[in-house]
Amino acid sequence: MDALTRKIVQVENIELGEYSLLQMTLYSNGVVEVVAILDGQRVDLEVPKRLFFQAALRLIEEDV
DSSP: OOTTOOEEEEEEEEEETTEEEEEEEEETTSEEEEEEEETTEEEEEEEEHHHHHHHHHHHHHHHO
16 A cells, blocks of 8 residues: 555454454555455455445345
């Protein structure tokens, strides 16, 4: 991240059924940084916030 990018929000330790979200950080440049446990493996991702929230909504809709 560059010097002008600010951390907007950070959440930690969220259980989503079979998934564990260890940390999710939203930055002012529109990037979401995710640290999660998926299928027993640690995964570190940086994705555009639109993609992240579309995927989250899809997971929620599947559980309903």
